[in-house]
Amino acid sequence: xxxxxxxxxxxxxxxxxxxxxxxxxxxxxxxxxxxxxxxxxxxxxxxxxxxxxxxxxxxxxxxxxxxxxxxxxxxxxxxxxxxxxxxxxxxxxxxxxxxxxxxxxxxxxxxxxxxxxxxxxxxxxxxxxxxxxxxxxxxxxxxxxxxxxxxxxxxxxxxxxxxxxxxxxxxxxxxxxxxxxxxxxxxxxxxxxxxxxxxxxxxxxxxxxxxxxxxxxxxxxxxxxxxxxxxxxxxxxxxxxxxxxxxxx
Amino acid sequence: xxxxxxxxxxxxxxxxxxxxxxxxxxxxxxxxxxxxxxxxxxxxxxxxxxxxxxxxxxxxxxxxxxxxxxxxxxxxxxxxxxxxxxxxxxxxxxxxxxxxxxxxxxxxxxxxxxxxxxxxxxxxxxxxxxxxxxxxxxxxxxxxxxxxxxxxxxxxxxxxxxxxxxxxxxxxxxxxxxxxxxxxxxxxxxxxxxxxxxxxxxxxxxxxxxxxxxxxxxxxxxxxxxxxxxxxxxxxxxxxxxxxxxxxxxxxxxxxxxxxxxxxxxxxxxx
Numbered sequence: 264x265x266x267x268x269x270x271x272x273x274x275x276x277x278x279x280x281x282x283x284x285x286x287x288x289x290x291x292x293x294x295x296x297x298x299x300x301x302x303x304x305x306x307x308x309x310x311x312x313x314x315x316x317x318x319x320x321x322x323x324x325x326x327x328x329x330x331x332x333x334x335x336x337x338x339x340x341x342x343x344x345x346x347x348x349x350x351x352x353x354x355x356x357x358x359x360x361x362x363x364x365x366x367x368x369x370x371x372x373x374x375x376x377x378x379x380x381x382x383x384x385x386x387x388x389x390x391x392x393x394x395x396x397x398x399x400x401x402x403x404x405x406x407x408x409x410x411x412x413x414x415x416x417x418x419x420x421x422x423x424x425x426x427x428x429x430x431x432x433x434x435x436x437x438x439x440x441x442x443x444x445x446x447x448x449x450x451x452x453x454x455x456x457x458x459x460x461x462x463x464x465x466x467x468x469x470x471x472x473x474x475x476x477x478x479x480x481x482x483x484x485x486x487x488x489x490x491x492x493x494x495x496x497x498x499x500x501x502x503x504x505x506x507x508x509x510x511x512x
Numbered sequence: 513x514x515x516x517x518x519x520x521x522x523x524x525x526x527x528x529x530x531x532x533x534x535x536x537x538x539x540x541x542x543x544x545x546x547x548x549x550x551x552x553x554x555x556x557x558x559x560x561x562x563x564x565x566x567x568x569x570x571x572x573x574x575x576x577x578x579x580x581x582x583x584x585x586x587x588x589x590x591x592x593x594x595x596x597x598x599x600x601x602x603x604x605x606x607x608x609x610x611x612x613x614x615x616x617x618x619x620x621x622x623x624x625x626x627x628x629x630x631x632x633x634x635x636x637x638x639x640x641x642x643x644x645x646x647x648x649x650x651x652x653x654x655x656x657x658x659x660x661x662x663x664x665x666x667x668x669x670x671x672x673x674x675x676x677x678x679x680x681x682x683x684x685x686x687x688x689x690x691x692x693x694x695x696x697x698x699x700x701x702x703x704x705x706x707x708x709x710x711x712x713x714x715x716x717x718x719x720x721x722x723x724x725x726x727x728x729x730x731x732x733x734x735x736x737x738x739x740x741x742x743x744x745x746x747x748x749x750x751x752x753x754x755x756x757x758x759x760x761x762x763x764x765x766x767x768x769x770x771x772x773x774x775x776x777x778x779x780x781x782x783x
Contacts, residue, residue, distance in 0.1 A: 292589060293590065317692070331589070331756070386602070388597070392613065396616065397615055426639070438640040451684075
């Protein structure tokens with residue numbers, strides 16, 4: 264029996280499970296990369312990992328620090344340039360699932376990764392858009408992983424870098440965005456999913472030992488809650504051992 | 513036919529104060545040696561163009577070289593902030609810089625339009641984001657289908673500088689591994705410099721390599737190790753520890769300046 268899973272481990276394991284049926288996943292560094300490699304180890308050995316550096320079908324043994332580490336291009340099925348990556352692979356909708364993080368997320372899963380404060384005189388200048396806007400408009404679906412706090416899950420974004428469900432139902436279609444957009448926000452407390460009618464993020468799943476009240480308290484808007492939120496299936500020994508082994512490499 | 517010059521002579525000839533300069537390399541093959549030579553030669557007032565400013569532009573911005581920055585992702589990959597980039601935008605240190613930011617897709621298409629000598633590129637992007645109000649993007653209607661598409665202006669830098677694994681004596685260049693947007697940057701620019709790890713008698717074909725014919729490049733300069741702490745696939749490794757260390761080195765202005773003095777300004781140009 265493995266030692267009990269930390270909240271961090273639960274969040275990664277839950278993210279990895281989301282990839283069990285995907286053919287292709289687009290990932291950045293950090294938790295997304297860990298989750299995708301874990302998914303290949305445990306759930307979906309055929310999963311094609313795509314990094315925005317142009318490495319398609321990368322099979323890293325170690326968790327890469329950057330999206331362009333040598334191990335990614337050395338193990339990839341094919342390595343392409345950036346214009347090809349964004350135009351032929353992402354823009355054309357060839358990627359099933361993308362993982363993204365963000366500094367701020369609103370109730371419609373719109374994302375901010377540009378500034379905190381005013382654009383011209385920001386309190387905190389964040390890295391900026393990178394690939395996120397077009398990844399979110401064109402990939403089949405997007406899974407967002409963030410820490411569950413009022414700082415991150417906010418009533419109002421300081422800057423809309425990336426469009427989730429926009430201003431609500433129908434907004435993506437009006438803007439001509441072809442993918443489904445964010446289908447889940449996985450946090451350290453649970454999982455939020457867009458309501459099929461209102462498109463508003465709704466608490467549908469809680470990790471073991473977390474209460475609805477805790478999730479509400481850590482959310483910057485009046486959080487909608489499913490009638491009966493599911494409880495996250497705790498990480499299995501297989502999942503936990505694989506994750507810990509991966510992190511120790 | 514590209515001329516083979518020393519790095520010092522190449523930078524002195526191609527890059528002038530006030531120029532728009534693109535030093536490209538997407539995580540891989542970042543031309544650090546050439547960027548450091550710009551600093552040693554005291555270039556000022558540059559418009560710096562790069563998809564991912566990375567540590568190299570953090571250093572150039574912190575040393576006060578940039579008048580303007582055109583970019584799409586200003587972070588230290590996998591580590592966090594670029595502190596000099598942030599300090600310039602948040603606190604105007606060492607002076608205020610103008611910024612123009614895009615998405616990666618936008619920047620990549622701007623380079624591709626520049627390489628094709630087209631005035632603009634179209635893509636599905638930007639729609640519904642706050643970038644629209646803060647950057648140079650327009651929307652056009654497809655003349656065939658009526659679809660509304662984003663249009664971004666071609667990038668035409670005065671100078672493009674990239675790093676590659678090897679060149680032959682005629683200045684033909686070959687690079688492999690992650691190719692980024694270097695081919696597009698070189699072809700989009702008015703003039704170009706390629707620094708290389710080594711000069712070889714013959715370029716041996718490699719799977720997936722990008723070859724730039726010597727006649728499409730102005731100058732080739734030898735700069736072994738010239739992409740460190742980034743890397744040149746097959747020759748050097750990415751120095752991930754340094755990328756982590758940079759977080760501390762660059763956080764404090766004095767420590768940053770002392771580091772640059774010791775490791776960049778106080779060093780001599782490779783012959």
